Amino acid sequence: xxxxxxxxxSSTFAALADPTRRAILxxxxxxxxxxxxxxxxxxxxxxxxxxxxxxxxDAGLLSREKAGRVRRCNLEAAPIKQVADWVSHYRRFxxxxxxxxARYLDETAGADRQQQxxxxxxxxxxxx
Amino acid sequence: xxxxxxxxxSSTFAALADPTRRAILxxxxxxxxxxxxxxxxxxxxxxxxxxxxxxxxDAGLLSREKAGRVRRCNLEAAPIKQVADWVSHYRRFxxxxxxxxARYLDETAGADRQQQxxxxxxxxxxxx
DNA sequence: GCAATACTTAACCAAATGGTTAAGTATCAA
DNA sequence: TTGATACTTAACCATTTGGTTAAGTATTGC
Numbered sequence: 001x002x003x004x005x006x007x008x009x010s011s012t013f014a015a016l017a018d019p020t021r022r023a024i025l026x027x028x029x030x031x032x033x034x035x036x037x038x039x040x041x042x043x044x045x046x047x048x049x050x051x052x053x054x055x056x057x058d059a060g061l062l063s064r065e066k067a068g069r070v071r072r073c074n075l076e077a078a079p080i081k082q083v084a085d086w087v088s089h090y091r092r093f094x095x096x097x098x099x100x101x102a103r104y105l106d107e108t109a110g111a112d113r114q115q116q117x118x119x120x121x122x123x124x125x126x127x128x
Numbered sequence: 129x130x131x132x133x134x135x136x137x138s139s140t141f142a143a144l145a146d147p148t149r150r151a152i153l154x155x156x157x158x159x160x161x162x163x164x165x166x167x168x169x170x171x172x173x174x175x176x177x178x179x180x181x182x183x184x185x186d187a188g189l190l191s192r193e194k195a196g197r198v199r200r201c202n203l204e205a206a207p208i209k210q211v212a213d214w215v216s217h218y219r220r221f222x223x224x225x226x227x228x229x230a231r232y233l234d235e236t237a238g239a240d241r242q243q244q245x246x247x248x249x250x251x252x253x254x255x256x
Numbered sequence: 257g258c259a260a261t262a263c264t265t266a267a268c269c270a271a272a273t274g275g276t277t278a279a280g281t282a283t284c285a286a
Numbered sequence: 287t288t289g290a291t292a293c294t295t296a297a298c299c300a301t302t303t304g305g306t307t308a309a310g311t312a313t314t315g316c
Contacts, residue, residue: 013145017138018274022214029218035293048275050294055273069283069292077221084219086150087212090157093205146304163263176305178264183303197262197313 008060009086012079015059020044021052025061028075035064035071136188137214140207143187148172149180153189156203163192163199 015021024038039049053073056062060079064071143149152166167177181201184190188207192199 007147009150010145010147013141014273017141017145019135019138020274022137025218029221036291044274045276046293047277047295051274054294066282071293075218075221077218077224080215080218081222083211084215084222087208087215090153090203090205090208091212093157093203094209142303148304164261172304173306174263175265175307179304182264194312199263 008079009082011059012061012083015055015061015079016083018052018055020049021056024049024052024056025075028062028073032072032074035073038073136207137210139187140189140211143183143189143207144211146180146183148177149184152177152180152184153203156190156201160200160202163201166201 016025020042023041027033027038027041035046035050035053038053039046042049053062053064057064061076063074063076065074144153148170151169155161155166155169163174163178163181166181167174170177181190181192185192189204191202191204193202194200
C-alpha cells in the first residue's frame, strides 16, 4: 500500500495525530530533554516512547544527538511551519465565518434595531 | 486500544494525514461539490472516496446535505482553525531558527570570513 | 412500476500503528 | 572487568487504515 514516503506533509500530520507525541513536542518546547525525561510523564513503556520519538524524528519534528549514553532531543519546527503554510490557505474560510457573523451583528445593531426581537431566530451561532 | 474518541485535534490531524483527503479539501475550497464530483479526479473506487469523506466528516472538516439523490459536500473550516491555533504555539521556534540562521549568515559574511572553510563542518544543515 | 443514478454499507484483505516483553548495545562508574 | 544506566531493536499482538468488490438503499425519469 506504500504510504507517504515522499510526502512530508502527510507524515507530519500523521506524527501530530497522536496526543502522546504532541505532549512530547510541548515538553520539548520548554527546552531539550533526554529520552528518559521525555518518557517519565507517560505510563507506557520506554520502547513505546522510543517508537513515538522515532515517528517524530522520521517526520523531521525532532532531532537527537548522542551525548555519552544519553540522547538529547531537540524540537525541530520546520515541518510545523509547513503545516502552518498549508493551514494558511484555509484561513479565509473561518475568517469568512467570523466576518459574516460580524456583519450580521453590525447590521442588527445598526439600522433596524427594532427588528431584532422579531427575528432573533437568525444564524444562532454563539459558540465562537 | 481505543483511540481519540474525544480528542478532536487528533482526529483532525489524522484526517489531514492523507493526500487524497487534503486534495478533497482543496477541491472543496473552490466551492461545494457532490460526492461524484469529488470522486472524479481519483482513480480509486467510489466506496474508497466515500470512506475518505466519512473520515473528513467525522473530523468535522466536511458537512453533507442530501439534495435529492445527490449529496452536496461543504468545507467546514473550524477544525482547521484548531490546527492553526495549535500550530501558533510553535511559531516562535521556526522564527527563531530563521533568526539564528540570519544571524549566522550575517556573522560569517561579516567579520571572520576566512574561518568558514576551516570549520565548515559546523551546523551543516543545507536542506532548508 | 422499472430501470438508471448516486450514493452507502458490508465483507474482506494487506499493511500500518501503537502497544507489549525480552534481548541487545553503548557508555559510565567502581 | 563487571555491573548499572540509557537507551534501541526484535518479535509479537490487536486494532486501525485504506483499498477492493458486491450488495443494498434512495431518488429521479420514463
